[in-house]
Amino acid sequence: MSTTLKPKHVGRNISRLRELRGIKQEALAIAIGVSQQTISNIENSENVDHDKLELIAKELGITVEAIKNFSEDAVFNYFNSFSDNSINQGPIGSHNICNFNPLDKLLEAYEENKKLYERLLEAEKKNK
Known part of the structure; x- marks a missing residue:
């Protein structure tokens, strides 16, 4: 051989x-x-x-x-050396784990919008 x-x-x-x-x-x-x-x-x-x-x-x-x-x-x-870690692949990269609850953030944004709207209504009432 x-x-x-x-x-x-x-x-x-x-x-x-x-x-x-x-x-x-x-x-x-x-x-x-x-x-x-x-x-x-x-x-x-x-x-x-x-x-x-x-x-x-x-x-x-x-x-x-x-x-x-x-x-x-x-x-x-x-x-072939890339294993399928698509579960851990986020839009930013691998192992993208949220440290917060997205629903909590949505509710916070909703509450903030509500307060801003109320202030806008008060400002409109004062200008009349």
Whole structure:
């Protein structure tokens, strides 16, 4: 049994990262000043010229190292590591727990409005 690692296929990594970013081959080609066919050839190549790799990385908004070390498994593991804590997820973030009763706050606001209305009526009576 062999324990040698298979070399990374940089072109395949570029293709997958481009797809994840929602960028078409043609758009990437225009951005780096080559043809769409050149991008296709790059994505089919196991190794890519360092200068082209830097241009592609810049357009994808990532580093050259991210392209070289990209792993589908790592992406899936990253997203699968989030457990569903939706019960504890509030609009502000996780573990958003109220320290007050919202109904009490509503009643306080109602009472305050009532007092303001009464003061407004008194002010109207004095002005007549």
